[in-house]
Amino acid sequence: MESSATSAVFLALFLTSLALFFRALAAGFRRRKNINLPPGPKPWPIIGNLDLIGSLPHRSIHHLSLKYGPLMQLKFGSFPVIIASSVEMAKEILKTQDLKFASRPKTAAGKYTTYNYSDITWSPYGAYWRQARKMCLMELFSARRLDSYEYIRAEETRALLRGLFAASGETILLKDHLSTVSLNVISRMVLGKKYTEESESETPIVSPDEFKKMMDELFLLNGVLNIGDSIPWIGFLDLQGYERRMKTLSKKFDRFLEHVLDEHNERRSGVKDYVAQDMVDVLLQLADDPDLDVKLGRTGVKAFTQDLIAGGTESSAVTVEWALSELLKHPQIIERATEELDSVIGKDRWVEEKDVQNLPYVEAIMKETMRMHPVAPMLVPRMAREDCTINGYDIRAGTRVLKFGTPPMNFAQRGFLGKNIDVKGHDFELLPFGAGRRMCPGYSLGLKVIQLTLANLLHGFKWRLPEPVTEKDLDMDEIFGLSTPRKVPLEAVVEPRLPKHVYNI
Numbered sequence: 001m002e003s004s005a006t007s008a009v010f011l012a013l014f015l016t017s018l019a020l021f022f023r024a025l026a027a028g029f030r031r032r033k034n035i036n037l038p039p040g041p042k043p044w045p046i047i048g049n050l051d052l053i054g055s056l057p058h059r060s061i062h063h064l065s066l067k068y069g070p071l072m073q074l075k076f077g078s079f080p081v082i083i084a085s086s087v088e089m090a091k092e093i094l095k096t097q098d099l100k101f102a103s104r105p106k107t108a109a110g111k112y113t114t115y116n117y118s119d120i121t122w123s124p125y126g127a128y129w130r131q132a133r134k135m136c137l138m139e140l141f142s143a144r145r146l147d148s149y150e151y152i153r154a155e156e157t158r159a160l161l162r163g164l165f166a167a168s169g170e171t172i173l174l175k176d177h178l179s180t181v182s183l184n185v186i187s188r189m190v191l192g193k194k195y196t197e198e199s200e201s202e203t204p205i206v207s208p209d210e211f212k213k214m215m216d217e218l219f220l221l222n223g224v225l226n227i228g229d230s231i232p233w234i235g236f237l238d239l240q241g242y243e244r245r246m247k248t249l250s251k252k253f254d255r256f257l258e259h260v261l262d263e264h265n266e267r268r269s270g271v272k273d274y275v276a277q278d279m280v281d282v283l284l285q286l287a288d289d290p291d292l293d294v295k296l297g298r299t300g301v302k303a304f305t306q307d308l309i310a311g312g313t314e315s316s317a318v319t320v321e322w323a324l325s326e327l328l329k330h331p332q333i334i335e336r337a338t339e340e341l342d343s344v345i346g347k348d349r350w351v352e353e354k355d356v357q358n359l360p361y362v363e364a365i366m367k368e369t370m371r372m373h374p375v376a377p378m379l380v381p382r383m384a385r386e387d388c389t390i391n392g393y394d395i396r397a398g399t400r401v402l403k404f405g406t407p408p409m410n411f412a413q414r415g416f417l418g419k420n421i422d423v424k425g426h427d428f429e430l431l432p433f434g435a436g437r438r439m440c441p442g443y444s445l446g447l448k449v450i451q452l453t454l455a456n457l458l459h460g461f462k463w464r465l466p467e468p469v470t471e472k473d474l475d476m477d478e479i480f481g482l483s484t485p486r487k488v489p490l491e492a493v494v495e496p497r498l499p500k501h502v503y504n505i
Helices: 002-034 057-068 087-096 108-113 127-140 143-148 150-166 174-191 208-221 232-237 242-268 279-287 298-329 331-344 353-358 360-372 443-460
Strands: 071-076 079-084 171-173 388-390 393-395 400-403 461-464 491-496
Touching: 057 071, 057 079, 079 087, 087 388, 087 400, 108 208, 108 242, 127 279, 127 298, 143 150, 143 443, 150 174, 150 353, 150 443, 171 174, 174 208, 174 279, 174 298, 174 443, 208 242, 208 298, 242 279, 242 298, 279 298, 298 331, 298 360, 298 443, 298 461, 331 360, 331 443, 353 360, 353 443, 360 443, 443 461
Parallel strands: 079 400
Antiparallel strands: 071 079, 171 491, 388 393, 461 491
């Protein structure tokens, strides 16, 4: 009797649960039917719209946006992805509803190349990220600290100019020179010395060429369209081999960063009231701070250090190389820029950081380069933290978000002359460093290096393509990753244009 009663209770519970399940399922279908999603192509089962994405995803997505509008939804495998391609939509996502889109999706790159999302770029929105951002703004990239490193940027820029003068009349691979100066600047600021440079007492833990290859690989792998990120249940197959490369790269960086931290800790050991010499010292002091809301362990220090090196090295070298590429196709713009430089700077000295604000034409060239060839054309993807509405369209929590500007058809830097449009995240026509909470915290350093380098390259040297290459022959193809460098590095002939005594630096 008791057994029959128990069975009846279980049967009733089962039927009630089943009824609730089907009611919830029906409600879900009704909600889904009433959802107003942004327009976009119809996705295939499993792969979604991945079949529409080519080897240059930002170009493929641009062509799709011309058909579906400034707010478009695609499906990358299992995940919805919205694309904002207008000033209005960018402002809505990156400013008006910034907090709702302040997180990051989980990707293999974030897991394997940034110590399981421990850096500021890929860490999800939360207490750890908020603390990281505060450290960057208040400590690492404060105006006072960046000003204290101006002598480093000046010294390394002069070393670049000496190297170019020594190569007068020769065909050079510009990227090698640009990568060297940006790597040296950031190494001295972040690490305290050039760890890739051989000295009398020790050989470098990694050669300069190998380190540059590591940086190129890091930016490529952090921007690739990895199938496992879109279709997680086949991620273990690593069909493209990207995750294997990420793990290999992570080991190389970890070996280097362990050496850096060991050396810094040895230098700090036993020194009372030690004064930080570089950014790694600052990070280690912060890691020792018992009042931090979230403990910054050794892994976090390594992840931040890698972020600082990567961000400071890639953005300036890529942007300046693209700027010279565009200028070699438009020599009349070089002529106008040198007229401004001769007028403002004269021919008896080099450009200094304080001069940059007085060179609007050179600044316009930089801005147009960043619009034509943004370092991160779709920025780092964001993720919706909650359900929300944009322009009348429903966006579900977990939706991934990409932002890109409409590429101009030609290089016409005059469009920025006389216009109060900056690159600091306030003007949504031009967002090379992003905007809002997830904006690149080191943008001010990147701007200093880019502007100083570009101005001095134009001021101190004449540039031409090596024979028999003509302006029309110059290959302007790019490689897609987190950044978009030239597919074929720029080769150019460099010759001095200032009096000989100016090069005695």
